Amino acid sequence: MSSKYYFVCKNCGQKIENFNQWFKHGQKCPNCGKNFVDTKYTTDPKKLKDLIFTKDTVKSLWHYFDFLPLNDQNNIVSAGEGVSPVSRWDFLEDFAKKYYNKNLKVYVMRHNFNDATRTFKDIAGTLAASVLKECGVKEYAVASTGNTANAFSHYLAKAGVSLYVFMPEDAVKENIASVSAYGQKAVICKGDYAFAKKIAGEFTAKNNIIMTIGNTDPLRVESKKTWVYEWLRLTGEIPTVYLQALSGGTGPIAVDKALNELEPLGLVSHRPRYISVQPSLCDPMTQAWNKAKANNFPEGWQNDFPKLQNPATKVQTLATGVPGTYPIIADLTKKSNGEIISFDESKINKIARLIAFKTLEKIGPASAICMGGYFESLQKGLLKDGDVVMINMGEGIERASFFLSELAYNYDTVSSSDEIKKFNRADIEEQLWRDIIEK
Ligand SMILES: Cc1ncc(COP(=O)(O)O)c(C=O)c1O
Numbered sequence: 001m002s003s004k005y006y007f008v009c010k011n012c013g014q015k016i017e018n019f020n021q022w023f024k025h026g027q028k029c030p031n032c033g034k035n036f037v038d039t040k041y042t043t044d045p046k047k048l049k050d051l052i053f054t055k056d057t058v059k060s061l062w063h064y065f066d067f068l069p070l071n072d073q074n075n076i077v078s079a080g081e082g083v084s085p086v087s088r089w090d091f092l093e094d095f096a097k098k099y100y101n102k103n104l105k106v107y108v109m110r111h112n113f114n115d116a117t118r119t120f121k122d123i124a125g126t127l128a129a130s131v132l133k134e135c136g137v138k139e140y141a142v143a144s145t146g147n148t149a150n151a152f153s154h155y156l157a158k159a160g161v162s163l164y165v166f167m168p169e170d171a172v173k174e175n176i177a178s179v180s181a182y183g184q185k186a187v188i189c190k191g192d193y194a195f196a197k198k199i200a201g202e203f204t205a206k207n208n209i210i211m212t213i214g215n216t217d218p219l220r221v222e223s224k225k226t227w228v229y230e231w232l233r234l235t236g237e238i239p240t241v242y243l244q245a246l247s248g249g250t251g252p253i254a255v256d257k258a259l260n261e262l263e264p265l266g267l268v269s270h271r272p273r274y275i276s277v278q279p280s281l282c283d284p285m286t287q288a289w290n291k292a293k294a295n296n297f298p299e300g301w302q303n304d305f306p307k308l309q310n311p312a313t314k315v316q317t318l319a320t321g322v323p324g325t326y327p328i329i330a331d332l333t334k335k336s337n338g339e340i341i342s343f344d345e346s347k348i349n350k351i352a353r354l355i356a357f358k359t360l361e362k363i364g365p366a367s368a369i370c371m372g373g374y375f376e377s378l379q380k381g382l383l384k385d386g387d388v389v390m391i392n393m394g395e396g397i398e399r400a401s402f403f404l405s406e407l408a409y410n411y412d413t414v415s416s417s418d419e420i421k422k423f424n425r426a427d428i429e430e431q432l433w434r435d436i437i438e439k
Pocket residue numbers: 119120121147148215244245246247248249250251252317318366367393394395
C-alpha cells in the first residue's frame with residue numbers, strides 16, 4: 001500500500017517514507033542521524049479546511065484521519081478520545097477585568113473528559129497504538145513520569161502490544177498500579193526521570209525494542225496538533241496566547257506544527273504567544289530562559305540550560321529536570337514573543353479548590369500549575385487587553401489521588417452535633433479568591 005504520509009528531516013531535508021522505514025532506521029534520519037522530523041501528507045490540504053468546518057458530529061481525533069500518519073483505517077485503536085470540550089470560563093475573565101482592568105477572552109480546553117485515562121496523553125496513546133498495529137510492532141517502551149505511561153499502557157494493551165514503562169523512583173503509586181493492572185510492565189528505576197530514561201535506553205538497545213523518542217516523536221506531535229484543529233472547529237478562532245504546563249514541551253511543538261499546516265490555508269491571521277508554566281521545584285527551562293533574557297539572548301543561549309538532578313517537585317508529570325528539548329522550546333517561545341514562567345507549587349491546592357468551587361471540576365496537579373500560570377501571567381503583566389487566551393488543562397484529578405486528599409478544607413471533625421460550625425458558600429468563595437490575590 002502506498003503511504004499517504006512521509007517524514008522530512010528538519011535538519012537536512014532527507015525524506016523518510018513511512019513509520020516502517022523510520023523504525024528500521026532507529027527513529028533517526030538515515031542521512032544526518034537527527035531525530036526531529038516534519039510529517040507531511042499527500043492529501044489535498046484543502047480537505048483539512050472541510051474537516052475543521054464540518055457540520056458533522058466529531059467523535060474522536062480520527063475525524064482527522066487524512067492528516068494523521070496512519071494508512072489503513074482498519075488499524076485504528078480508539079476509545080473516543082480527542083474531542084475535548086473548549087469552554088469560556090467567565091470567572092477568569094471577570095477576575096482579569098476586576099483586578100487588572102484587562103478585557104480578556106479565556107478558553108479552557110479540558111481533557112479530563114477523555115474516555116480512556118482522562119488526560120491529554122490519550123490522543124498520543126491512540127495514535128501510537130494504531131501505528132504500532134499497522135507496522136506489526138509487538139513490543140514497545142516509554143519512559144514517563146506518569147500520564148504517558150498510563151495512556152500508552154491502556155492503548156497498547158488494546159492493540160495487543162507489550163509495553164515496558166520506565167518510571168522514576170518517586171512515581172505516584174497509582175501509576176505503577178495502573179500500568180501493571182493493564183498487564184503491562186512497570187520498571188521503577190532507582191533515580192530520577194533522567195535516570196529512568198537512561199535505563200530505558202540501555203534496555204531497549206540491548207533487546208532491540210522500539211522506544212518513544214520523547215517530545216519530538218511524530219506519534220506525539222501529530223496527535224497533539226489536532227488541538228489546534230479543534231480550537232478552530234469549536235471556537236472559530238486562533239488564540240493570541242497559548243498557555244500550558246511545561247515538562248518536555250511536546251505541546252508547544254505540536255501547536256506550532258498545526259499552525260504551519262493551517263497557515264497556507266489562510267486560517268492563521270496571527271500566531272499565539274506561547275506562555276509555558278513550570279512547577280517551582282522543577283523549572284530548569286524557566287531558569288534558562290530568565291538567564292538568557294537577563295543577558296539579552298547572547299550567542300548560543302538556547303544551549304545553556306541547567307540539568308536538575310532529582311528535582312523535588314511533587315508534580316511528577318512535570319518532573320523533567322534535564323530538558324533536552326529546551327533549544328527547540330526556547331526558539332519557539334522567543335519567536336512567539338512568549339514567556340516561560342514558574343508557579344509556586346505550594347499553592348496548587350488553593351488553585352484547584354477555587355476551580356472546583358467555580359466549575360465543579362476537580363483538576364490534577366499539572367493542570368493546577370497551568371491554571372496558576374494564568375494568575376501569574378496577569379500579575380506579571382504578560383496578558384494584554386484584548387487577548388484571547390487558550391488554557392490547555394491537561395488532566396483531571398483521577399491521575400493523582402494524593403492531590404485529591406489535599407483539596408479537603410471545609411470540614412469539621414466532631415463528637416457532638418453542637419461542635420458543627422455553620423457556613424455559607426459566599427464566605428467560602430471570598431476566602432478562596434483571597435488565597436489567590438494574597439498569593
Ligand atoms: C497534564 C499535563 N500537563 C502538561 C504536561 C506537559 O506536557 P509537555 O510535554 O508539552 O511539556 C503533561 C505531560 O508531561 C501533562 O500530563
